[in-house]
Amino acid sequence: MNFFTFKFFSIALSLCVTLLLLMAILSLFFVPKFEEVLEALQSSEMLYSLKLSLMTASLSTLLVIAVAIPIAYALSRYDFFGKAILKTIMNLPMAFPELVLGLALLLLFSRTYVGDLLHYFGISIVFTKSAIVIAQFFTALPYGIRIVYAAFEGISKRYENVSRSLGYTEFQTFKNITIPLVRNGIYASTIITFARTMGAFGAVLILAGGTYMKTEILPITLFLNISYGNLGMAITSGIVLITISFIAILFFEYMEGKKSVFED
Amino acid sequence: MFLKIENITIRLGKFNLKDIHLEVKEGQYVTIIGPSGSGKSILLENIAGFYTPNKGKVYLKGEDITYKNIEDINISIVYQDYVLFPHMSVYENILYGLKKKSTQKADHDKEVREIAALLNIDHLLERKPLTLSGGEMQRTSIARALVVKPELLLMDEAFSALDYKIKKEMRKLVKDVAKKYGTTVLHVTHDFEDVWAMADMCVVLRFGEILQVGKPDEIFAHPNSDFVANFVGTNIFEATVVRKEPDLTILKADGFEVYSSCEAKIGEKVRLSIRPENIIITTTKIETSAKNEIEGMIIKVEKRGHIMELSVQVNSIILIVMMTPNSYEHLSLALHSHVFLSFKATSVGLY
Numbered sequence: 001m002n003f004f005t006f007k008f009f010s011i012a013l014s015l016c017v018t019l020l021l022l023m024a025i026l027s028l029f030f031v032p033k034f035e036e037v038l039e040a041l042q043s044s045e046m047l048y049s050l051k052l053s054l055m056t057a058s059l060s061t062l063l064v065i066a067v068a069i070p071i072a073y074a075l076s077r078y079d080f081f082g083k084a085i086l087k088t089i090m091n092l093p094m095a096f097p098e099l100v101l102g103l104a105l106l107l108l109f110s111r112t113y114v115g116d117l118l119h120y121f122g123i124s125i126v127f128t129k130s131a132i133v134i135a136q137f138f139t140a141l142p143y144g145i146r147i148v149y150a151a152f153e154g155i156s157k158r159y160e161n162v163s164r165s166l167g168y169t170e171f172q173t174f175k176n177i178t179i180p181l182v183r184n185g186i187y188a189s190t191i192i193t194f195a196r197t198m199g200a201f202g203a204v205l206i207l208a209g210g211t212y213m214k215t216e217i218l219p220i221t222l223f224l225n226i227s228y229g230n231l232g233m234a235i236t237s238g239i240v241l242i243t244i245s246f247i248a249i250l251f252f253e254y255m256e257g258k259k260s261v262f263e264d
Numbered sequence: 265m266f267l268k269i270e271n272i273t274i275r276l277g278k279f280n281l282k283d284i285h286l287e288v289k290e291g292q293y294v295t296i297i298g299p300s301g302s303g304k305s306i307l308l309e310n311i312a313g314f315y316t317p318n319k320g321k322v323y324l325k326g327e328d329i330t331y332k333n334i335e336d337i338n339i340s341i342v343y344q345d346y347v348l349f350p351h352m353s354v355y356e357n358i359l360y361g362l363k364k365k366s367t368q369k370a371d372h373d374k375e376v377r378e379i380a381a382l383l384n385i386d387h388l389l390e391r392k393p394l395t396l397s398g399g400e401m402q403r404t405s406i407a408r409a410l411v412v413k414p415e416l417l418l419m420d421e422a423f424s425a426l427d428y429k430i431k432k433e434m435r436k437l438v439k440d441v442a443k444k445y446g447t448t449v450l451h452v453t454h455d456f457e458d459v460w461a462m463a464d465m466c467v468v469l470r471f472g473e474i475l476q477v478g479k480p481d482e483i484f485a486h487p488n489s490d491f492v493a494n495f496v497g498t499n500i501f502e503a504t505v506v507r508k509e510p511d512l513t514i515l516k517a518d519g520f521e522v523y524s525s526c527e528a529k530i531g532e533k534v535r536l537s538i539r540p541e542n543i544i545i546t547t548t549k550i551e552t553s554a555k556n557e558i559e560g561m562i563i564k565v566e567k568r569g570h571i572m573e574l575s576v577q578v579n580s581i582i583l584i585v586m587m588t589p590n591s592y593e594h595l596s597l598a599l600h601s602h603v604f605l606s607f608k609a610t611s612v613g614l615y
Contacts, residue, residue: 156345156347158343158345158347159347159349161309161312161314161334161341161347162341162343162347162408163349163360164313164314164334164335165312165313165334165335165337165339165340165341166340166360166361166364166365166408166412167335167361167364167365167412168335168364169333169335176360177349180349180351181349181350181351
């Protein structure tokens with residue numbers, strides 16, 4: 001019997017890589033001393049960073065979902081001029097480095113008419129807390145759109161046709177029929193978007209500046225403290241980020257495992 | 265005219281619906297048949313307003329509805345896959361359209377229960393669609409479409425997912441309910457039994473063009489082209505008109521004569537059509553009122569459910585004949601048996 005089959009190879013590779021990843025994650029919990037982590041968790045810097053992270057990530061997630069639903073619907077249901085280009089541009093932030101996205105946003109809000117216009121109205125974005133939300137928004141938007149788009153694509157247009165023929169307008173049909181049918185897709189999109197915004201770093205660093213106790217979110221805390229050689233604080237930020245992501249993914253799995261409207 | 269489709273053209277990439285012209289009277293039950301990809305569903309969805317035509321107009325009761333908002337046209341549609349709203353109960357599904365289309369709120373409950381009783385789903389009103397059988401889902405979908413009393417009901421292969429027995433019940437039910445409500449129906453189907461059982465008028469579509477419109481009898485017995493004849497399973501062969509008698513045209517086809525009650529000029533080359541079920545098969549010559557009697561040999565026998573399909577060769581022409589397995593046994597028929605085929609002159613169509 002030949003043990004070195006493709007089946008054996010693929011399973012063995014999966015186990016090895018998973019083990020390596022698990023060890024890397026666990027090392028975050030086992031390398032530092034418990035007292036060190038506890039102390040770091042109670043520090044004013046960590047509490048500030050955690051609070052700001054949760055606030056900005058929640059706000060940017062709400063904004064992403066509010067924008068992603070109509071955009072995904074338009075891409076899924078309508079044919080219009082430039083649709084293919086629009087789709088490509090929307091997906092771009094997923095493909096290019098976050099630092100480049102941050103740089104592009106920095107230029108947009110400082111060196112273009114958009115920046116000038118905002119400045120005219122007394123609104124400054126760059127190196128502020130608003131910049132965190134904007135950077136997180138653009139980092140997570142393609143993910144949010146993609147998941148909701150897949151949900152709309154999975155729903156036959158015939159549901160909407162029947163609703164329209166029964167006297168409902170396009171918007172009423174969207175509200176009464178389409179949204180309830182893609183409910184699970186919207187949940188999934190919200191969780192993934194939230195996880196993505198919590199972890200956004202490069203774009204936030206460039207646009208918001210990563211200033212201590214001002215624009216400091218968890219990934220920035222990790223970055224700043226590792227630069228100072230303060231390993232305990234850096235690792236604790238990592239643990240908090242991992243825990244939040246883990247809770248988000250668990251919630252996502254729970255929602256996905258819940259019966260969809262089609263199985264009620 | 266109740267429904268008038270005037271020279272509708274729809275261009276959809278490689279597929280076009282070309283210059284469709286169709287007129288339907290109030291209360292008529294019209295079936296639309298044709299091979300897959302002929303544009304039947306697009307035609308229905310165009311009438312409902314889901315497709316905007318590149319050219320042409322659709323009139324309902326004299327009103328131009330071509331560019332009217334879908335929600336403002338009183339047309340209901342029923343699809344093959346039921347399309348019941350899964351997050352609503354059967355009751356809520358039926359009520360959904362009523363809430364918009366009927367202002368008499370007090371009557372809503374009564375109307376839902378009335379149509380549910382008519383379609384034998386009154387015991388299912390609290391259930392969610394996905395707990396229902398195919399037949400129950402289709403009844404719900406028809407109830408939802410009819411409860412708003414549409415001027416026109418569109419059915420897109422509405423029975424094709426149902427089994428034989430349920431289909432038979434549904435045909436009767438829909439025909440009766442449509443009659444009760446006086447609803448005009450356009451029904452796209454692949455099943456000729458739907459045509460026979462329900463249609464007052466039949467439309468044959470191919471590659472986005474209407475090939476023939478007429479009563480089912482006309483279409484099946486007198487197809488106007490080889491395609492329609494083949495599609496509806498009618499025997500066709502070439503013949504030449506050799507002489508005329510009062511009310512009869514006599515044609516010569518590969519060594520035998522055929523009598524037809526259709527008109528044609530002497531010397532004219534025509535295509536001749538005979539429905540398989542209009543041919544009587546015997547083992548000896550019989551005395552009959554049928555004008556035509558020809559001799560042939562059985563070259564192929566196929567059992568198709570409760571029907572036997574026999575291919576009989578008459579010189580170089582092959583005719584399909586249908587009979588029951590009982591008759592086949594009773595006549596002691598077998599492959600290569602010599603048989604006589606009789607059919608009336610009125611059963612022979614020319615085009």
